Amino acid sequence: MSVYVDNFRVPATVGKVRGRWSHLTADTPVELHAFAERIGLRRAWFQPRCTSGPCPAVDGVCVHFHYDVVDAKRKAAVTRGAHPIDLRAFGAIISARRAAYRKETSHHE
Template sequence: MTVYVDNMQAPFGRMKMCHMVADTTEELLAMADKIGVQRKWLQKAGTHHEHFDIAMTKRKKAVEAGAKEVTRLELGKILRAKRDKA
């Protein structure tokens, strides 16, 4: 079981954002709690595409806490695999 952060750097105001996903909802929420991301920011909850958009500062914390860095292409493959399991 794994948490993933992609290499997207989408602008959002003065911040750059990326995606954080996980193999399970529990893992995703546990990582959000660990790095200080509020659960209310969970997007597409209950779907294979549930994720958080997180700032680069939170991304660094996630990686330090064990998240795996992936490309956007790799993240797409992970999400398709989750969809196919559902």
């Protein structure tokens, strides 16, 4: 199992929370949810869908699946074993998921 947290750290206010936000993801949605629970994230904060355009799915979830996390949760994730990655690596993970999806669906046609 691999869990990743990027270094995006974009400043934003979401609801009442103001901070620098990064993306937490994992190899599968199941792994991501289990890890997110361990660091105190609510399942309601999961982002299963792409915000623009059609998105290939893994286990019925958009390949861009992630939780947004503020710096304190990013630090907690790294402390608990998440791999810190840069934003380009996060993009590469999403691209690899998309390619795997396309490869899988092309075999079913």
